[in-house]
Amino acid sequence: LSNAPPQIFHGREYELQGLVNTLLAEPARVALLGPGGMGKTALAVVGIHNQKVADRYPTRHFIPCDSVHTKDSLVATIASHLGLETSQATAKHVVHYLATSSPCLLILDNFETPWEPVDGRTKIEEFLLLVTGVTHIGLLITMRGAERPGKVQWTHPFLPPLRPLTPIAAHQTFIEVADDIHDHLEAEQLLKITDNIPLAVQLIATIAASEGCQATLERWKLESTAMLSAGYDKQSNLETSIMLSLSSPRMLSLPHVADLLSLMSLLSDGISDTDLAQSKLSVPEILKCKTTLIRTSLAYVDNAGHLKVLAPIREYI
The missing domain is CATH 1.10.8 (Helicase, Ruva Protein; domain 3)
Incomplete structure (x- = not known):
């Protein structure tokens, strides 16, 4: 495990304890969700370096999925990190290797990249189902958004999507x-x-x-x-991170969701469900658009029940 935990890390004590507790469960099937730039990867790295987690899983494979777009490329990427021959790697080979090896923890970072495209989502979820069928293998995925992949029986209690720092x-x-x-x-x-x-x-x-x-x-x-911006990737450039969420298949599949986001970006205090439903905004399928914004974490519902957009996203829009 080559990923060192960040040296500057504040305000995630509660979330970290929840993550560690879930990773120590039998079996560990954990999804860490939230908007882009919210620190999902940092929290995951700190969590897997926790001594109890390290004792439970001496072998931990941190696997970035930023460049993975299909099930086959996901299989090849995991195979490579496991030290298998990638040119001949199949889902069956990877699962067999995991089933016959000692307990380990797979961390699939930025898993939204392979999971987002609707046309390949079923294959991705079926492969995850095969992997999680190996009971001594732990799984932690990080994903932008508020949805967990289907088919997998995720460990309870679910971790809530990450929110801003205090x-x-x-x-x-x-x-x-x-x-x-x-x-x-x-x-x-x-x-x-x-x-x-x-x-x-x-x-x-x-x-x-x-x-x-x-x-x-x-x-x-x-x-x-x-x-x-301190670079061009989503971990060092806020606009790049926001653009990735805006261009996700879930956003593009509903033409008018961008219209609602633009309108919401004018409302710093947000809007209640009642006001949204009764509004005369010219946005077709407005409640469906609202759900999509929440699922992609481009908007969220605050403690008062108001749909809101975070300030940097409002500024960008």
Whole structure:
């Protein structure tokens, strides 16, 4: 297991304990869900380095699925990480290898990439079903969105989709990255921009570390979410992460869902189910569109029952 846990990691104690407890269950079939940039991968890595989890599964295979788009490529990718000959690897070979090996934990990161396309989803889920049929193999997947793949009997209790950090945890993260903060009011203004999304907090704190909080606020007024980038992939670029969610098959399958998202991005306080249903918004199948936004984690329902869109997504839209 080559993935080292992040050194800056605040505010996920409750979620981490839930993840560890579920991974120690028999059998462990765990889906870690949430919007892009919410820290699913970081939480997964910290969880699998927990000593109790390491004792339960001395062998853990962390397998990125960003570039996996079909069942065959998923099988080949897993086979490669298991040390099998990929050119001859089949689902049957992989499952047989797992069934005859010692207990191990498979971590399939960014599993939404192979699972999202509707035309190949059944094959992906059937392969997962075969893998989870091996009782001494643990499975942890991370996926953007709020849906778990079907067919698999996921371990109860389900882990709820990750939400933004608490204000205290976001502030701790910001301070550790940005270091010397002269004006805490300016720092709080920057954190308000991020809506406490971990990726956004990290990126804006990195800018503040070199440019200062005041200059960073001025840049935000000019560049908005375009400034939240330390690279081109979804783990270092907020716009790339948002674009991936917007272009997902679930979003593209319903033409008017983007219209609802655009309208929701104008409502910082969100809207209740009653108001949404009774509204005269010109969005066909509006409740179906709402469900799609929730399933893709582009929107969420807050504690007051209001459908809301996170601040960085509103700014991007």
